[in-house]
Amino acid sequence: MVRINGEMNDASGKSIAQLLEALGYSPQRVAVELNMEIVPKAKYSETFVKDGDSVEIVRFVGGG
Amino acid sequence: MIPTYEEIYAALAERHGAELQKKLSTARTAVCGLGGLGSNIAVCLVRAGVGHVRIIDFDRVDISNINRQQYFLEQIGQYKTDALYEILKKINPYCEIVRTNERLNGENIPEILGSEDIICEAFDDPEAKAELVNCVLERLPEKYLIAASGMAGLLSANLIKTRKVAKRFYLSGDGESDVSEGTGLVSSRVMVCAAHQAHKAIQIINEEFQEERK
Numbered sequence: 006m007v008r009i010n011g012e013m014n015d016a017s018g019k020s021i022a023q024l025l026e027a028l029g030y031s032p033q034r035v036a037v038e039l040n041m042e043i044v045p046k047a048k049y050s051e052t053f054v055k056d057g058d059s060v061e062i063v064r065f066v067g068g069g
Numbered sequence: 070m071i072p073t074y075e076e077i078y079a080a081l082a083e084r085h086g087a088e089l090q091k092k093l094s095t096a097r098t099a100v101c102g103l104g105g106l107g108s109n110i111a112v113c114l115v116r117a118g119v120g121h122v123r124i125i126d127f128d129r130v131d132i133s134n135i136n137r138q139q140y141f142l143e144q145i146g147q148y149k150t151d152a153l154y155e156i157l158k159k160i161n162p163y164c165e166i167v168r169t170n171e172r173l174n175g176e177n178i179p180e181i182l183g184s185e186d187i188i189c190e191a192f193d194d195p196e197a198k199a200e201l202v203n204c205v206l207e208r209l210p211e212k213y214l215i216a217a218s219g220m221a222g223l224l225s226a227n228l229i230k231t232r233k234v235a236k237r238f239y240l241s242g243d244g245e246s247d248v249s250e251g252t253g254l255v256s257s258r259v260m261v262c263a264a265h266q267a268h269k270a271i272q273i274i275n276e277e278f279q280e281e282r283k
Contacts, residue, residue: 033195033199034199036203036206041235041236043203043207043210043235045207046203061234061235063202063216063218063234064244065195065196065198065199065216066242066246066247066248067193067195067221067247067249068193068221068247068248069102069105069106069192069198069220069254
């Protein structure tokens with residue numbers, strides 16, 4: 006299991022790009038941390054999550 | 070008569086304590102985007118006696134900004150950097166205010182923000198927010214970064230929170246309230262979020278910075 010924004014998710018083996026799509030996030034409006042390290046946007050397709058990983062997806066909405 | 074540097078510093082130190090004021094006066098901050106968030110963040114920082122504030126925006130003051138941004142009607146049409154510079158200099162003429170009249174992007178962010186300690190993300194466009202945050206986290210990992218997401222509408226102001234996302238990355242807002250849905254941006258709620266960001270910056274300066282810098 007993978008912890009995503011605090012909740013357990015059966016996402017092991019998926020790429021960050023696949024995770025974002027499955028969860029309905031726009032890749033252009035997020036920042037993603039994997040085990041407290043930023044995942045560069047260019048690496049979303051080639052970065053895979055595994056059991057025990059912790060993913061934090063920060064989503065930006067409009068307004069300021 | 071405008072008070073001297075020493076008089077203003079003494080008044081700030083009396084309010085904040087000498088130790089905190091020394092830290093504030095040597096802190097280097099940047100505010101990216103000078104709208105409802107950024108103009109209010111910059112005013113908070115300068116009022117608190119932060120010694121250096123870089124203000125960044127490419128846009129001009131518009132009549133639609135007046136409902137929540139610090140500008141005055143007579144400043145409509147001016148670059149926001151110039152208009153806010155005037156306001157900030159009236160609050161504290163001895164604060165070092167640096168104007169950067171540019172649109173930030175992945176290319177110029179490292180150079181423009183490289184000499185600052187604390188970066189406040191205060192854009193309105195969600196993709197611009199994400200680009201700045203990703204670029205700072207990837208290229209400038211030693212910086213403190215305080216971003217915002219979700220402050221539109223009329224929901225409770227108490228839903229606006231600041232949380233620590235990573236070692237030096239904080240996020241203010243309710244995370245949800247999008248300007249494209251519903252009421253738009255209301256001064257009071259946007260200012261709550263701006264105050265959260267400015268307050269986090271001041272907390273970081275107090276807790277993380279050594280008194281003897283430079």
